[in-house]
Amino acid sequence: MTNKNHPDHLLISQVSIDFPTPKGPYRALDKVNLRIEKGEFVSIIGHSGCGKSTVLNIVAGLYQATEGGVILDGREVNEPGPERAVVFQNHSLLPWLTAYENVELAVKQVFKGRKTKAEMKEWIEHNLTLVHMDHAMHKRPDEISGGMKQRVGIARALAMEPQVLLLDEPFGALDALTRAHLQDSMMEIQATLGNTVIMITHDVDEAVLLSDRIVMMSNGPAATVGEILQVNLPRPRNRVEMAEMPEYIRCRHAVLSFLYERHGRKEAATPKARVNASKTDEESEPARGNVVELKTLSAKAA
Amino acid sequence: MNTKQLFQTFAAPFLGILLFLAIWQVGAPKIVTSLGAVPGPVQVFEQFTGLIDEHQAARQKEVEFYQRQEERNAKAKAEDPAAETEMRKYTGKATFFDQIWTSIVTVMTGFVLAGFIAIPLGIVAGLSQTVYSAINPLIQLFKPVSPLAWLPIVTMIVSAVYVSDDPTFDKSFVNSALTVLLCCLWPTIINTTVGVANISKDLQNVSKVLRLSWWTHVRKIVLPSAIPMIFTGLRLSLGIAWMVLIAAEMLAQNPGLGKFVWDEFQNGSSNSLGRIMVAVIVIGLIGFALDRGMLFLQRHFSWDKSMALR
Numbered sequence: 141m142t143n144k145n146h147p148d149h150l151l152i153s154q155v156s157i158d159f160p161t162p163k164g165p166y167r168a169l170d171k172v173n174l175r176i177e178k179g180e181f182v183s184i185i186g187h188s189g190c191g192k193s194t195v196l197n198i199v200a201g202l203y204q205a206t207e208g209g210v211i212l213d214g215r216e217v218n219e220p221g222p223e224r225a226v227v228f229q230n231h232s233l234l235p236w237l238t239a240y241e242n243v244e245l246a247v248k249q250v251f252k253g254r255k256t257k258a259e260m261k262e263w264i265e266h267n268l269t270l271v272h273m274d275h276a277m278h279k280r281p282d283e284i285s286g287g288m289k290q291r292v293g294i295a296r297a298l299a300m301e302p303q304v305l306l307l308d309e310p311f312g313a314l315d316a317l318t319r320a321h322l323q324d325s326m327m328e329i330q331a332t333l334g335n336t337v338i339m340i341t342h343d344v345d346e347a348v349l350l351s352d353r354i355v356m357m358s359n360g361p362a363a364t365v366g367e368i369l370q371v372n373l374p375r376p377r378n379r380v381e382m383a384e385m386p387e388y389i390r391c392r393h394a395v396l397s398f399l400y401e402r403h404g405r406k407e408a409a410t411p412k413a414r415v416n417a418s419k420t421d422e423e424s425e426p427a428r429g430n431v432v433e434l435k436t437l438s439a440k441a442a
Numbered sequence: 443m444n445t446k447q448l449f450q451t452f453a454a455p456f457l458g459i460l461l462f463l464a465i466w467q468v469g470a471p472k473i474v475t476s477l478g479a480v481p482g483p484v485q486v487f488e489q490f491t492g493l494i495d496e497h498q499a500a501r502q503k504e505v506e507f508y509q510r511q512e513e514r515n516a517k518a519k520a521e522d523p524a525a526e527t528e529m530r531k532y533t534g535k536a537t538f539f540d541q542i543w544t545s546i547v548t549v550m551t552g553f554v555l556a557g558f559i560a561i562p563l564g565i566v567a568g569l570s571q572t573v574y575s576a577i578n579p580l581i582q583l584f585k586p587v588s589p590l591a592w593l594p595i596v597t598m599i600v601s602a603v604y605v606s607d608d609p610t611f612d613k614s615f616v617n618s619a620l621t622v623l624l625c626c627l628w629p630t631i632i633n634t635t636v637g638v639a640n641i642s643k644d645l646q647n648v649s650k651v652l653r654l655s656w657w658t659h660v661r662k663i664v665l666p667s668a669i670p671m672i673f674t675g676l677r678l679s680l681g682i683a684w685m686v687l688i689a690a691e692m693l694a695q696n697p698g699l700g701k702f703v704w705d706e707f708q709n710g711s712s713n714s715l716g717r718i719m720v721a722v723i724v725i726g727l728i729g730f731a732l733d734r735g736m737l738f739l740q741r742h743f744s745w746d747k748s749m750a751l752r
Binding site: 200226 | 652
């Protein structure tokens with residue numbers, strides 16, 4: 141699969157995945173195609189259960205695509221690895237290690253033999269400072285707030301110096317204010333490091349604020365890329381100023397109309413199959429999509 | 443602490459014990475056995491002090507025994523410097539406290555050896571579905587077997603295999619320790635397996651993304667996650683082990699508290715019932731102490747100090 145002349149940084153090509161169910165295979169994703177350039181920030185948005193987390197898990201190597209594949213810098217992805225670091229929704233810090241030790245575990249693994257002890261220490265502290273966690277480095281996850289845990293999770297992922305940073309609804313479990321803070325931090329880090337980022341989200345504002353492109357996914361079964369929206373907003377972006385900008389309003393409207401007018405979730409046509417097939421998706425996503433959709437529908441009816 | 447809490451923590455247990463002793467003291471003399479009336483708490487306590495006296499007397503005898511030997515040997519040397527002298531070992535009857543010590547050493551030996559086998563096996567079974575499928579039927583088959591059923595087999599095998607002119611351990615000790623080991627294995631294996639198999643999916647994914655080696659994965663993620671379940675298994679094992687050991691000692695006449703109880707029962711003196719009751723209480727206290735010891739270790743090794751342990 142190696143092709144040195146390939147211009148794409150990350151290529152998701154014809155990716156389909158079937159999950160086995162008692163009633164036969166359930167096709168969760170069907171022919172997902174996506175090209176991502178180096179340094180690009182791409183959000184994937186869609187309703188709960190549309191398989192957007194599944195796409196991320198395939199890129200991460202945690203799931204194997206049934207058909208098609210993912211190519212990163214000319215090499216096919218077929219197992220998880222630190223060059224595709226993941227920030228999980230539920231922080232996934234080891235609860236028995238301090239913030240510092242959590243990052244250290246990753247750094248030791250990735251830079252074994254490449255950095256000296258002192259260099260590693262400096263690198264760990266540097267990354268924790270980047271996410272503004274230098275004041276609580278030696279606290280354990282149960283001693284810090286949810287937002288702080290997520291910051292450490294981001295620091296751990298950044299410390300691996302990934303080629304692609306994968307964010308699986310990183311701010312989904314946080315309250316609105318903390319989420320805003322972390323989004324600002326994320327933009328700041330992105331401006332400094334210029335990482336390639338794929339972020340899964342169900343928050344329209346978050347997607348528009350952070351992304352260069354927004355990938356909108358149709359509903360499952362056999363979910364696929366519906367539309368891709370280019371966000372032409374200047375950086376650095378300020379959430380308050382942006383709220384007034386026509387481009388921001390256009391993007392926001394485009395995503396909303398995709399999600400709720402053209403691809404409004406047909407109310408649970410096959411709820412059983414969905415639960416069986418994409419359990420991880422259902423679990424990690426609060427059924428917010430449904431609620432919003434019902435509200436929009438009733439608003440329209442009125 | 444308010445009055446109610448104070449009452450619940452201190453007064454209630456005290457009252458409970460007091461009530462128990464009162465019923466015992468009043469009820470016991472009403473039952474007359476072939477060995478006389480059942481002793482009440484006061485008589486049992488007298489037997490306890492009697493056992494202490496006996497123990498001290500035996501120690502005294504031992505000291506004197508060695509003194510006499512040394513004197514005799516010194517005298518022989520003085521008469522003829524080339525004279526060959528030897529020290530004979532004191533072989534007096536084991537006292538109640540000697541038997542307690544023997545039992546504790548035996549149970550800990552079997553228990554620790556079982557832990558060295560069961561925890562690694564449980565970890566491997568928890569990580570690998572294949573290994574689990576392979577050993578699960580055997581565990582399910584052997585788990586419900588009373589360890590006492592093993593005793594004759596263990597005894598025969600030890601007699602056949604453990605043959606040595608100068609054995610480091612007594613055969614009876616090896617028998618008891620192996621029986622304890624056999625009954626400690628199952629709860630520890632099962633609980634370790636469950637603990638390891640239920641590690642959060644998120645943490646497993648972290649391990650995969652980091653490409654942790656098998657050994658680092660076990661050390662950094664599996665062991666800390668499974669510690670609470672491992673200790674649950676160990677505590678269950680130790681509790682069963684202590685009960686089984688006493689029974690095994692009675693049945694096989696291996697030295698220890700069980701043998702003490704059996705000897706007293708066969709002895710049939712008017713003191714016997716009281717002495718057996720002392721043994722019962724001591725067995726209970728040691729069992730309790732062993733469990734508290736495990737709890738202490740669990741608190742020490744567990745990362746989650748806030749977890750309620752009881």
